[in-house]
Amino acid sequence: MDGIHDLGGRQGFGKVDTGEKEVAFHSDWEARAYGIVRAMSKAPGWSLDKFRFTREQIDPADYLTRPYYDQWLQCYAALMVGSGIASVAEIASGHSQSGLAGPGPARGPDSVFETQKSAAPFERPQITPPAFNAGSSVQTKSFAHGGHTRLPSYIRGHKGEVRHVRGTFVFPDDSARGIEHAEPLYTVAFNADDLWPGEGASHLVLLDLWESYLDPA
Amino acid sequence: MSDHEHKNTGDVHRELHSHLPPEPALRVRAMESLLIEKGMLDPETVDAWVEAYCEKIGPKCGARIVAKAWSDADFKARLLENGAEAVKGLDDAGWAVAHLRVIENTPAIHNLVVCTLCSCYPHAILGPPPNWYKMAAYRSRAVRDPRGVLKEFGVELGGDIGLRVWDSTSELRYLVLPGRPEGTGGWDEERLASIVTRNSMIGTQRDLSIDAGQA
Numbered sequence: 024m025d026g027i028h029d030l031g032g033r034q035g036f037g038k039v040d041t042g043e044k045e046v047a048f049h050s051d052w053e054a055r056a057y058g059i060v061r062a063m064s065k066a067p068g069w070s071l072d073k074f075r076f077t078r079e080q081i082d083p084a085d086y087l088t089r090p091y092y093d094q095w096l097q098c099y100a101a102l103m104v105g106s107g108i109a110s111v112a113e114i115a116s117g118h119s120q121s122g123l124a125g126p127g128p129a130r131g132p133d134s135v136f137e138t139q140k141s142a143a144p145f146e147r148p149q150i151t152p153p154a155f156n157a158g159s160s161v162q163t164k165s166f167a168h169g170g171h172t173r174l175p176s177y178i179r180g181h182k183g184e185v186r187h188v189r190g191t192f193v194f195p196d197d198s199a200r201g202i203e204h205a206e207p208l209y210t211v212a213f214n215a216d217d218l219w220p221g222e223g224a225s226h227l228v229l230l231d232l233w234e235s236y237l238d239p240a
Numbered sequence: 241m242s243d244h245e246h247k248n249t250g251d252v253h254r255e256l257h258s259h260l261p262p263e264p265a266l267r268v269r270a271m272e273s274l275l276i277e278k279g280m281l282d283p284e285t286v287d288a289w290v291e292a293y294c295e296k297i298g299p300k301c302g303a304r305i306v307a308k309a310w311s312d313a314d315f316k317a318r319l320l321e322n323g324a325e326a327v328k329g330l331d332d333a334g335w336a337v338a339h340l341r342v343i344e345n346t347p348a349i350h351n352l353v354v355c356t357l358c359s360c361y362p363h364a365i366l367g368p369p370p371n372w373y374k375m376a377a378y379r380s381r382a383v384r385d386p387r388g389v390l391k392e393f394g395v396e397l398g399g400d401i402g403l404r405v406w407d408s409t410s411e412l413r414y415l416v417l418p419g420r421p422e423g424t425g426g427w428d429e430e431r432l433a434s435i436v437t438r439n440s441m442i443g444t445q446r447d448l449s450i451d452a453g454q455a
Contacts, residue, residue: 031356031407032384036377039392045438047294047367052265055272057293057368058286063275071411075358080249085257091359091374093264096271100260101252109274111252115259117270118277125278132288144338145411173409175356177383192410208410215405219384226403228383231410 024076024169025176027083032177032219056092060099061138066106066126071143072199076171077101145193147205154234155209159185162240163211163232171199174236178228182240183213186229194233207234298367302415303436305330305365307429309342310420320344323415327365340365343406344417345446350397352390352405352443353414354382360408362415366438373442383407393444416443423450 030036048054077098078086086094103109108125130138155161165180173195187210197204211232215224260267275281305327309316318326323340340362343351355361356379361369372378381389386405390397397403406414418440424432435453439445 028357030376030379031354033376033380034384036375036380039372039377039381039389040375041372041393041444043371045370047298048290049371050265052268054290054294055286056264056268058289059268059272059275059281061289062281062285064280077249078358081253082250082257085253087376090264091371093267096268097253097256097260100256100271101249104252104256105249109278111255111259113274114256114270115261117273119274123278125275125280127279129276129280129282130285131282132284134285135288135292146339173357175407175409177356189410189412195410208412210412212404215384222384224384225399226386226405228405228407230407231412233410 024079024171025167026079027086028079029176031175053090053092056096060092060095062130062134063099064126064129066102066108068106068201069102070198070201072171072193072195073201074098074102075195076199077105079171147191147193149191149207150205151207153188153207153209155185155188155207155237155239157185157188160240161185161209161211161237164236164238168196170196172196172236174232175230177218178213178230178232181213181217183211185209186212189231192233194235196233208232209234209237211237293363293367297364299436299438299441300433301367302362302365302438302441303433304429305342305415306417306436306441307432309417310424310432311429316417319417339410339412340415341412342415342417343404345419345443347419348400349402349404350443350446351414351416352382352386352403353408353416354379354405355408356380356383357407357409360411360413362413365415366441370438390444390446393439395444395446397446416441418446418448421448421450424453427453 078094081094100114104111108123110121113120162182163178189208191205192208194204194206209232210229212227212229215226215228309319319342323342324338345351359369359374383405386403387397408414431453435448435450437445440448
């Protein structure tokens with residue numbers, strides 16, 4: 024979807040706050056929210072892409088202003104409502120008022136190391152040989168659909184060169200809809216001067232793009 | 241997904257926002273207590289995750305990978321070929337990132353990592369990302385005006401140095417391998433790791449200072 028999250032190349036956000044103190048968490052509630060998200064049981068179908076799509080649908084004003092981990096928790100709240108696990112009233116009160124059941128059981132403290140170690144891989148066996156090779160000229164599609172996609176708007180309709188053929192990976196546009204489908208993934212390089220002509224840019228921008236985002240050029 | 245479903249998720253967000261307590265700390269407390277009541281959360285597991293990310297997992301994990309690459313040419317070659325495979329078997333980095341890719345800074349090339357669409361970041365080897373990495377200013381400008389962004393971090397990149405900006409749009413996670421500074425010959429891996437900063441592994445720092453190196 025063409026949402027507020029698609030920030031690459033947008034203007035008007037000012038300088039980067041480079042003076043931030045280098046700590047893991049900036050407050051107790053941030054640490055707690057992070058720990059809750061990592062520790063909580065997830066329902067089947069709450070893929071990373073579905074989570075991302077849920078975050079993309081946060082009200083634009085909230086997306087830009089609400090703290091990041093606060094948004095994470097709200098996404099899981101919205102997923103719980105969407106999956107029939109909790110009502111808005113339960114989330115607001117913090118207490119279970121209905122028979123709506125969650126996906127249990129809760130994971131114990133020993134799960135931390137195992138969960139990290141077994142981070143879900145997204146690579147899949149090759150289904151069809153990749154259509155492009157390193158060095159191929161490609162052009163990104165200019166589509167915009169209302170669902171989740173990892174083809175940012177700033178790169179659509181532009182020509183680039185394949186630098187790496189990465190293997191076959193779960194396709195996010197489908198994964199966000201609960202459908203698993205895998206495609207060849209490429210790292211494609213674009214000249215910034217083509218993306219934003221006349222600004223004197225001399226750098227390359229490299230993105231990881233799935234085969235169905237690309238046409239031969 | 242249909243427009244109908246889109247509207248529903250956006251509406252659920254707006255409804256949650258208007259019904260939840262205004263303070264993030266209170267919202268977090270309400271979610272924690274509800275998840276416990278629903279049987280979806282053990283608070284001791286939350287403690288364990290927080291402890292892991294405050295004490296064990298952080299930029300020092302990435303720094304050890306960098307120090308090993310500087311010290312061991314064979315490891316470095318494998319790391320650049322396939323980062324995820326190369327770090328398997330290293331103590332706490334071995335299980336870190338399923339699809340890690342490492343990109344090398346050289347005298348002629350500088351690399352910078354961003355995620356314009358969300359905030360993808362190699363948490364398990366660098367810890368949680370800094371706030372600026374998640375904010376609109378960095379995410380919007382890193383791809384379009386990276387030299388301007390680098391200047392704000394105090395990096396004046398010479399015009400003869402090629403700049404590559406990596407937008408993390410897939411599940412590949414990028415780690416920059418910074419250049420090894422002069423004057424570090426004979427240092428062991430532990431001492432080398434002590435001078436590697438978080439920002440140098442994201443690419444918002446280029447030159448490392450050897451002053452911090454613990455003998």
